[in-house]
Amino acid sequence: MGTPPDHPRLSARLKIRRGGSFESFEVPFEQGQTVLDGLRWIRAQRDPSLAIRFSCINANACKECMMRVDGKTVYACTTRLVPGEMRLEPLPNKKLIKDLVTEIAPPDERLR
Amino acid sequence: MLRSDVLVVGSGAAGMYAAIAAARAGSNVLLVDRSLIGRGGATVMAQMTVAVAVGEEEPDHWEHHLADTLKAGRGLCDADLSQLLCEDGPACIREMDEWGVGWARRDGHMAQVHAPGHDRKRCVYVDFLNTGPAVSKTLRARVQRTPEIQRVGDLVVTELAIRDGMCVGAHAVHTPTGASVPIAAKATILATGGLTRLYARNSASINMGGDGYALALRAGAELIDMEFVQFFPIGHLAPRLVGMDPIMWDPFRYKLGGRLLNSEMKEFLPEEGRYISARDVATYGILKEVAAGRGSPHRGAWLSFQHCSEAVLREAFGPVIDRLAANGIDLTRQPIEVAPIAHYHMGGMRAGADMQTTVPHLFAAGEAVGGANGANRLSGNAITEALTFGRRAGERAAALAAKIPMPAIDPSSGFSSNRSKINPAAEIVRLQKLMNEHVGPLRTQGGLERALQEIRQMCGDLPAPRAGLDPEWMDLHDLRNMRLVAECVTRAALARTESRGAHQREDFPETSAAWERHQTIRV
Numbered sequence: 001m002g003t004p005p006d007h008p009r010l011s012a013r014l015k016i017r018r019g020g021s022f023e024s025f026e027v028p029f030e031q032g033q034t035v036l037d038g039l040r041w042i043r044a045q046r047d048p049s050l051a052i053r054f055s056c057i058n059a060n061a062c063k064e065c066m067m068r069v070d071g072k073t074v075y076a077c078t079t080r081l082v083p084g085e086m087r088l089e090p091l092p093n094k095k096l097i098k099d100l101v102t103e104i105a106p107p108d109e110r111l112r
Numbered sequence: 113m114l115r116s117d118v119l120v121v122g123s124g125a126a127g128m129y130a131a132i133a134a135a136r137a138g139s140n141v142l143l144v145d146r147s148l149i150g151r152g153g154a155t156v157m158a159q160m161t162v163a164v165a166v167g168e169e170e171p172d173h174w175e176h177h178l179a180d181t182l183k184a185g186r187g188l189c190d191a192d193l194s195q196l197l198c199e200d201g202p203a204c205i206r207e208m209d210e211w212g213v214g215w216a217r218r219d220g221h222m223a224q225v226h227a228p229g230h231d232r233k234r235c236v237y238v239d240f241l242n243t244g245p246a247v248s249k250t251l252r253a254r255v256q257r258t259p260e261i262q263r264v265g266d267l268v269v270t271e272l273a274i275r276d277g278m279c280v281g282a283h284a285v286h287t288p289t290g291a292s293v294p295i296a297a298k299a300t301i302l303a304t305g306g307l308t309r310l311y312a313r314n315s316a317s318i319n320m321g322g323d324g325y326a327l328a329l330r331a332g333a334e335l336i337d338m339e340f341v342q343f344f345p346i347g348h349l350a351p352r353l354v355g356m357d358p359i360m361w362d363p364f365r366y367k368l369g370g371r372l373l374n375s376e377m378k379e380f381l382p383e384e385g386r387y388i389s390a391r392d393v394a395t396y397g398i399l400k401e402v403a404a405g406r407g408s409p410h411r412g413a414w415l416s417f418q419h420c421s422e423a424v425l426r427e428a429f430g431p432v433i434d435r436l437a438a439n440g441i442d443l444t445r446q447p448i449e450v451a452p453i454a455h456y457h458m459g460g461m462r463a464g465a466d467m468q469t470t471v472p473h474l475f476a477a478g479e480a481v482g483g484a485n486g487a488n489r490l491s492g493n494a495i496t497e498a499l500t501f502g503r504r505a506g507e508r509a510a511a512l513a514a515k516i517p518m519p520a521i522d523p524s525s526g527f528s529s530n531r532s533k534i535n536p537a538a539e540i541v542r543l544q545k546l547m548n549e550h551v552g553p554l555r556t557q558g559g560l561e562r563a564l565q566e567i568r569q570m571c572g573d574l575p576a577p578r579a580g581l582d583p584e585w586m587d588l589h590d591l592r593n594m595r596l597v598a599e600c601v602t603r604a605a606l607a608r609t610e611s612r613g614a615h616q617r618e619d620f621p622e623t624s625a626a627w628e629r630h631q632t633i634r635v
Contacts, residue, residue: 032352043537043583051583055152055317060355061245062151062317078355097288098581109149109263111286111293 012081014038016050017089018099029081034058035088036065036076039100051099052076066091067100113523116142116262117513118506119281119297121269121324124153125498126478126505127303128251129204133506134301135260139513141506142295143261144284145319146268150252152319154305154479155498158244160362161227161235163492164201169224169233174198176231181493184229184390185458185486186613187628188337192465193484196504197497204499205236213250214238225366227491229390235492240430241360247495267293268589269323270574272300272331272474273521279331279474280519283526287586290577296521299473299509302328303502306457306479307341307597309590312541312548314454315347315359321590322597324480328461329596334470335633336482337459338597339604340614342489343553345394346372347453349412353439358453360432361415362491367428372398373414373447374406385419392488392613395452395553402451412451417443452553456494458485458614459604462632467505470634473512477505483630487613527576534571536587543570543594551602556618560606567602570595604631 010031015024025046027038039052055062058077065076068089076088094102103110117139120131128150131143145152165172177198182189209215209222215236216223224233238246255261266287273281273294281297304324308316325335346365348358364370365387372394374380381389381397389397398413408414417425422444425433433443441448460482467475478498485493546566550559574592577585608631610624611617 030352032354034354040537043587044535044541045538048535048537048584048587051581055147055319056157057316057318058354059157059357061156061357062147064148064151075355080354098583101288101581103288105148105265109265111264111267111291 010081010083012038012083013085014042015085015087016100027081033081034077035069035079035081035086038081039076051097051101053101064104066104068092114142114293114295115297115518116140116295117298118142118509119144119295119300120303121282121301122153122303122305122480123149123263124155124303124305124478125247125251125495126480126502127153127301128255129499129502130301130303130477130506130509131261132251132254132258133503134510135258137507137510139260139510141261142264142297143255144264144267144269146266146287147319148265149263150248150255152317154316154320155244155495156248157315157317157357158247158495159241159357159360160243161225161237161366161492162205162243162495163227163230163235163490164205164496165198165234166202166205166222166224166236168221172232172234174201177201177234180230181485181490184488184490186488186623188486188612188630190483193463193481196465197484197493197500200500200503201496204496204503208247208250208499211250211254213246227366228388229490230492235366237363240432241357241363243495268586269327270589271526272327274331274471275519275521277332278472281521285577288581290579290582290585294521294523296519298513298516298518299475301475301477301505301509302461302480303477303505304480306460307601308454308457310544310547310594310598310601311341311454311552312544313347313451315344315357316454321594323593324476325460325600326593326596328469328471328474328476329600329633329635331471331474332634333474334462335460335600336462336630338482338600338633339608339631340458340487341454341601342391342456342458342614343395343452344455345389345391345398345452346415346450347455349408349449349451350410351440351448353441356435356439359455361450364417364429368417368420368424371416371419373416374401375408376406377414380406390488391491396616398452399554408449410449410451412449414447415450416447418445418447420444456489458482458487458489465504466508467501468508475505475509477501487615528573529575530573531575532571532573532588536571536584536591539570539591540587540594543567543591543598547598551598551605553614554616554618555605557606560602564599564602564606567595567598572596600633604633607631
């Protein structure tokens with residue numbers, strides 16, 4: 001998406017649970033951008049080892065980017081970034097694989 | 113080690129239909145996907161219509177559909193493949209209907225709309241903007257109810273296994289653990305979709321980085337027509353929307369017309385509010401307005417539905433109007449901005465009408481196959497192609513598998529020993545920008561040469577993954593495939609010194625009769 005010329009740059013601090021601790025990243029964004037945009041920015045600009053899961057990017061079709069943001073279960077692709085701190089955690093009721101990725105495949109679609 | 117009669121790679125519509133057809137023909141099938149089964153491909157994102165000569169809205173015949181497909185293809189369709197798409201389409205669409213997909217109906221028959229490039233009302237759909245999700249869900253349910261199909265997600269195929277020049281299965285990595293998984297198969301079907309993730313502006317899922325093309329190429333298969341990348345002209349540009357596919361304005365235009373306007377709020381295509389311009393023509397038209405300084409603020413065009421009342425909008429799109437409102441958009445009061453977006457790839461693996469590639473026992477299905485749509489795909493042909501080619505590939509792969517023994521495969525998969533220090537996520541973003549800028553809808557020799565030079569310097573090595581989920585390895589995997597496929601597109605675009613359909617050379621603007629031929633690539 002292009003940037004309108006007169007749009008102010010905003011900043012969010014994404015506090016991300018990575019195993020037993022949290023790691024914070026300052027993420028610049030434009031009004032309207034999503035948590036998933038922010039996470040993809042972190043991977044390309046700061047830390048490619050950050051594990052996130054998504055497939056369709058922005059259409060809310062694949063349903064793979066579900067996570068907890070500030071204690072609520074949401075899709076990262078439809079949750080807008082807001083200035084200030086946002087706390088990101090993996091789904092609490094699924095087996096943790098890494099960082100924000102949990103085991104979400106139906107049991108009969110996993111490698112046996 | 114996994115074993116199956118038929119291995120299907122990719123679980124969009126083509127892969128799932130192939131799995132069902134192969135199982136029905138007596139094979140046991142392993143259906144694998146790098147994402148979740150039936151959720152990660154292109155199909156689930158399709159919000160538009162499906163072209164098929166079922167003749168429910170007005171009399172039709174598949175030969176009329178074929179004539180329109182060949183015309184849209186600008187002289188480059190493989191007529192056998194186009195015919196398969198058009199002739200088998202009605203049977204597949206009716207089978208999907210029996211399976212409960214829920215095609216929209218009017219007065220007791222399937223509703224069909226008139227899409228650009230078709231000579232009549234031919235396109236079925238599922239309301240509201242739900243065609244792709246409904247197709248995916250229907251096939252997923254059929255797959256789940258077929259005990260001969262084993263489904264495994266989170267399994268990315270890194271290489272095809274070749275013995276004596278024939279495909280004998282594949283090597284895969286289980287992404288959550290990093291474990292290597294060899295798969296022996298009598299027949300293998302690549303239903304991995306296209307390559308639109310190569311572009312910064314794309315309507316694809318993350319899985320559409322051309323995996324199948326790269327696998328096939330490294331296995332010795334031929335690719336065809338790689339220069340023909342379709343840009344969908346009116347992909348959403350601004351204001352930012354979330355939770356909507358950028359292709360969503362297509363069904364809006366089918367139903368409501370709409371006016372495509374430049375910065376002077378004038379129509380620049382001969383449409384007069386009708387949705388009639390072919391995709392290549394509209395893409396070119398928008399980019400030329402932008403180049404002339406008459407684009408919208410974000411360098412696209414305006415699209416206006418301000419002629420429609422709230423009631424008309426709600427009748428046509430129901431809950432979608434609320435989702436737009438949640439995004440701050442009121443179509444009765446404001447136009448939105450649109451611009452071309454990479455959407456589909458006409459080229460792909462070269463295959464016969466039996467869907468077998470040039471490597472024996474390796475089949476392809478869906479968008480991964482090149483040729484059916486020539487230089488420009490007709491609206492609505494993609495899902496039809498996925499269903500018909502998937503069904504055919506599944507049947508033919510099963511027929512082959514019934515005749516041959518289970519092959520043995522070498523368990524080692526051959527990763528490189530070095531792990532590059534680059535940030536592969538950043539490199540992918542760089543590649544996408546490069547492709548969008550120089551190998552997009554408007555091309556020149558200078559731009560293509562610059563792109564080729566940069567692409568060839570990018571990292572093409574793939575080390576073994578670390579134990580556990582290794583996101584950087586996944587990016588290295590994708591970068592390796594995307595880089596190879598990007599090189600194919602760029603080299604083919606550089607060699608084709610003419611303009612035709614989706615391939616537009618600014619330095620060779622004319623269509624040349626001498627170029628009415630295919631280019632193939634093999635390594």
